[in-house]
Amino acid sequence: MTDRSKYQPPKMARWLLERFCADQWLDEITGDLQEQFEDNTATRTLTVARLIYWWEVFRLLRPHIFKRDKTYNRTMLNFNHIKISYRNLLKNKVYAFINILGLSIGIASVMLIAIYVNYETSYDKFFEDSDRTYRIALERVYPGRVKTFGTSSILLAPTLRENYPQIEAVTRLHRLFFNPEVPVSFEENEKVFIEDKFLFADSLFFQVFSHEFIAGDPKTALNRPTDVVITESTAIKYYGTTDALDKIINMNNGTRRITGVIKDVPANSHIHFDLLGSIRSLPFLNAAVEQGSWVNPWVYTYARLRDGTTPQAFEPEFEKIVETYGSGNIARQAGSDWKEKGHAFNYFLQPIESIHLESKLDVEVEPNSDIVYVYIISVVALIILTISSINFVNLSIARSTERAKEVGIRKVMGSQRSALISQFLTESIFVCLISSVLSIGFVYFTIPQFNTILGTHLDFSTIIQPLAIAALLIFILLIGVISGFYPALVISALQPSKVLKGTYKSSGKGIWLRNSLIIVQFVISIFMISGSIVVSNQMDYLSNKDLGFNKDNLLVLRQTGRLGNDYTAFFNDISQNSNIESIGGATFIPGDFMGSGVFQVNHPEVGDVRGNTFSANQEYVETMEFDMVMGRSFDRNFNDSLSVIINEATVRAMGVENPIGMKFLSTNNNNGPTIEFNIIGVVKDYNFYSLHSEISPILMFYGGNNFVPNVMVLRVNDTNLNATIAQVENGWKALSEQPFKYSFLETDLDRQYEADRASTSVFDIFTFIAIIMSCTGLFGLATYVVNQRSKEMSIRKVLGASLPGIIRVFSKEFLILIGLAFVLATPLAYFALDNWLANFAYHVSPGVEAFVLAGSATLLLVLITVSYQAIRVAMVNPVKTLRSE
Amino acid sequence: MPEEIISSQEEVVLLSVGSLEPEAYAYGLKKEIKEQAGFSWSLGTIHTILYRLENKGLLKSEMGGSTGKRGGRSKRLYMLTTKGYDMVNHIQEVRNAMWSKLSANKVSTQK
Numbered sequence: 001m002t003d004r005s006k007y008q009p010p011k012m013a014r015w016l017l018e019r020f021c022a023d024q025w026l027d028e029i030t031g032d033l034q035e036q037f038e039d040n041t042a043t044r045t046l047t048v049a050r051l052i053y054w055w056e057v058f059r060l061l062r063p064h065i066f067k068r069d070k071t072y073n074r075t076m077l078n079f080n081h082i083k084i085s086y087r088n089l090l091k092n093k094v095y096a097f098i099n100i101l102g103l104s105i106g107i108a109s110v111m112l113i114a115i116y117v118n119y120e121t122s123y124d125k126f127f128e129d130s131d132r133t134y135r136i137a138l139e140r141v142y143p144g145r146v147k148t149f150g151t152s153s154i155l156l157a158p159t160l161r162e163n164y165p166q167i168e169a170v171t172r173l174h175r176l177f178f179n180p181e182v183p184v185s186f187e188e189n190e191k192v193f194i195e196d197k198f199l200f201a202d203s204l205f206f207q208v209f210s211h212e213f214i215a216g217d218p219k220t221a222l223n224r225p226t227d228v229v230i231t232e233s234t235a236i237k238y239y240g241t242t243d244a245l246d247k248i249i250n251m252n253n254g255t256r257r258i259t260g261v262i263k264d265v266p267a268n269s270h271i272h273f274d275l276l277g278s279i280r281s282l283p284f285l286n287a288a289v290e291q292g293s294w295v296n297p298w299v300y301t302y303a304r305l306r307d308g309t310t311p312q313a314f315e316p317e318f319e320k321i322v323e324t325y326g327s328g329n330i331a332r333q334a335g336s337d338w339k340e341k342g343h344a345f346n347y348f349l350q351p352i353e354s355i356h357l358e359s360k361l362d363v364e365v366e367p368n369s370d371i372v373y374v375y376i377i378s379v380v381a382l383i384i385l386t387i388s389s390i391n392f393v394n395l396s397i398a399r400s401t402e403r404a405k406e407v408g409i410r411k412v413m414g415s416q417r418s419a420l421i422s423q424f425l426t427e428s429i430f431v432c433l434i435s436s437v438l439s440i441g442f443v444y445f446t447i448p449q450f451n452t453i454l455g456t457h458l459d460f461s462t463i464i465q466p467l468a469i470a471a472l473l474i475f476i477l478l479i480g481v482i483s484g485f486y487p488a489l490v491i492s493a494l495q496p497s498k499v500l501k502g503t504y505k506s507s508g509k510g511i512w513l514r515n516s517l518i519i520v521q522f523v524i525s526i527f528m529i530s531g532s533i534v535v536s537n538q539m540d541y542l543s544n545k546d547l548g549f550n551k552d553n554l555l556v557l558r559q560t561g562r563l564g565n566d567y568t569a570f571f572n573d574i575s576q577n578s579n580i581e582s583i584g585g586a587t588f589i590p591g592d593f594m595g596s597g598v599f600q601v602n603h604p605e606v607g608d609v610r611g612n613t614f615s616a617n618q619e620y621v622e623t624m625e626f627d628m629v630m631g632r633s634f635d636r637n638f639n640d641s642l643s644v645i646i647n648e649a650t651v652r653a654m655g656v657e658n659p660i661g662m663k664f665l666s667t668n669n670n671n672g673p674t675i676e677f678n679i680i681g682v683v684k685d686y687n688f689y690s691l692h693s694e695i696s697p698i699l700m701f702y703g704g705n706n707f708v709p710n711v712m713v714l715r716v717n718d719t720n721l722n723a724t725i726a727q728v729e730n731g732w733k734a735l736s737e738q739p740f741k742y743s744f745l746e747t748d749l750d751r752q753y754e755a756d757r758a759s760t761s762v763f764d765i766f767t768f769i770a771i772i773m774s775c776t777g778l779f780g781l782a783t784y785v786v787n788q789r790s791k792e793m794s795i796r797k798v799l800g801a802s803l804p805g806i807i808r809v810f811s812k813e814f815l816i817l818i819g820l821a822f823v824l825a826t827p828l829a830y831f832a833l834d835n836w837l838a839n840f841a842y843h844v845s846p847g848v849e850a851f852v853l854a855g856s857a858t859l860l861l862v863l864i865t866v867s868y869q870a871i872r873v874a875m876v877n878p879v880k881t882l883r884s885e
Numbered sequence: 886m887p888e889e890i891i892s893s894q895e896e897v898v899l900l901s902v903g904s905l906e907p908e909a910y911a912y913g914l915k916k917e918i919k920e921q922a923g924f925s926w927s928l929g930t931i932h933t934i935l936y937r938l939e940n941k942g943l944l945k946s947e948m949g950g951s952t953g954k955r956g957g958r959s960k961r962l963y964m965l966t967t968k969g970y971d972m973v974n975h976i977q978e979v980r981n982a983m984w985s986k987l988s989a990n991k992v993s994t995q996k
Contacts, residue, residue: 025932028948031958032912032928059929064936 548686
């Protein structure tokens, strides 16, 4: 009991009480409260006593207890201000609507984009110690060119683990570059799943990446080559339960045992997998380890540095590592003078937290996003917020004419200027509060749409965290004060004598501000409209550009290599179909990840050529409709087994006029015999990869007479497409156990631009919002200007002005502003768009038409808005406006 | 006869002040009301009523001494004025009269 008496009532509540309670009451009330508090602490817990104290203080907020000084009056006035704000909103429903809707769209856009940015920057941060985890990437220098790999040598990880104590943990990850689709089947039933998110890692993977295990042991899960870890949803897909430990699955090359079930990989990671096998189950990786290969970058290496080791301090070690451990192997492959020849292996560290937004290497785990898009979208959010705030300011100033009399009366009644300012600030904060409540609703309903467009996994709950709400409240107050401050100053400065006499006209002082705000709005509108025109031109260009082959109606069948000896039977079977015009086959088709190689040329003046390679049959060239510019295509009737067709880019790389007849010498294997390939033809350049990248040398080898392609392309007819596909499927099912899967090349290729398309559609949506909001703002402003000049217009009318004449007078002012805005916006937009287009190797030029179109669209919108208001005033009988003088 | 009518809340406070005099102060009244009538009124409520009754002239107050228990704060002690005493007295008389009539009536109708 003794120590209980030392308890003190809550300080904050005491402070509050002292703030509002008049001195005459303070002493006895604090006494009463103290006595009650002491009684309570004796019988209840401290928390309860404190809560009761708070409650009592709260209940003491009664008028007769309040202090009777200036603050008291202000407090009372604030209640009054809110009431007046509410009434004013009701009185002018159109203005209230424009204001609140505009602001809430603005705030909602900012919130959405804040969530988006938060999501994009949250990648891989959920892993434990993600700030110390790095990917070791490779800058591979070849003679004359550089390629960047996210991957590194398979021997790097063990070397680091054995020799560098600065590395706390290190692991290797592999993805199947060429053919990611892996069929998975089961002993107990006939089901087959084609898995394309099957990755491979070594046994230390879970020491670096802290995935949460539902079943199994992270320490031993990938110890054996036959071990497989699957995710929760994969387990449910296979077995209907997560209880999948020790179950057996069948792969093409043997069985695997499930040794772990983990929670699904969160969407905001740069590595996603459904199944994770052991890298020791892949023969070619085991072979690479045996050979001690430092040349082939086949695995991703991830390392966690020990606390206190900085990446800058560690990076220089890589040069020594390559020198000490790698040079022997590299010399065997590239010759002992590899350094002199211009080869280099420069390893560097990438923080995993930055990979998603900043890494743009040639070989990534998954396509990454781009920080540029995050910047662009943030800027767009700011723009929209600016527009809505400008609207708010302009509309408030516009309404000051109506509020002038109220202000006059208030001043006559003795209101101080500070009270008036606080009244108008209260009003704007009030409007902001309503808007923000609305905007939270907007966000709630638009997040799903946003997710479908962008393919993200944004979550509404991000904004109902205390920190986010506090930020939102501060943000709202800020917006309210910033956008309410100027109107408050202007309105409160009115002189009551003038206002009440009725001679009030808005002062010329505010005009420059208003005009510059309007110019800003027009600049934004013209910028955004011309931007979306050019962006959509570029998107059309991407879909319609002549790629160097005909991509229409091309049906793609994959995994055809598994047909083996049945390939010819399948080919013959589907050739019967008259709706299939031609059938070709190759190892890779446009859009696929290809292998590459270096070839010597049997000509003293031509250097080595490095190019992507694939094999194809004679029909492939015909089916794709490549244009031969030199030489001939493959021909079954010749002995073409050692023939190669190159593209124009290869010819340029060789630096010769006519390469026909020259030979490529394969140097890929030092011990084996040199193989010579005859160059028999040159095809016109075609875009194998997306239009982001330039066309590089591509070598197409002849597959040989018994060639079984990995991919088949079928040129089909538009007619009876479904029947054709069904027939192909029947033919497939008769010969193969594998599930039948097909796609169209055009859609496959379009997928390369998904990220661009998503960002541009977001850009389009926000452009639309920005334009709509500029227009509503303009509408409000036009109303204001027209109302102010209604008497002038009536006099003009009385003196015989025509309706078009009156509209012209009104529009003139705005036209000058638009002209100015156009001059400002065009270079800005041109510069920004040129930068964006530089992302694409093949792009349109931002033509004059886009800017002219944007300018005239804005002009048209302005004319419509202004003339609507002008006509409204001009139609009024002049008597009505003039007689009240 | 007093022409004003007071609320039953005010009546309860008046009665308590009368019964606690001369030690009637807000927190004491709160406890008394809780004990006698079972109402858990906040200090704010009681304060407002006291303020109103004082304005009506039914109560008068003066600052009283302090005790250590209150952190050295003094109390405001309330007392019934004559008018206040007459008021409660009148209310009780009216009630009593009405009550005897009711119970007589009740007894007769039950027979």
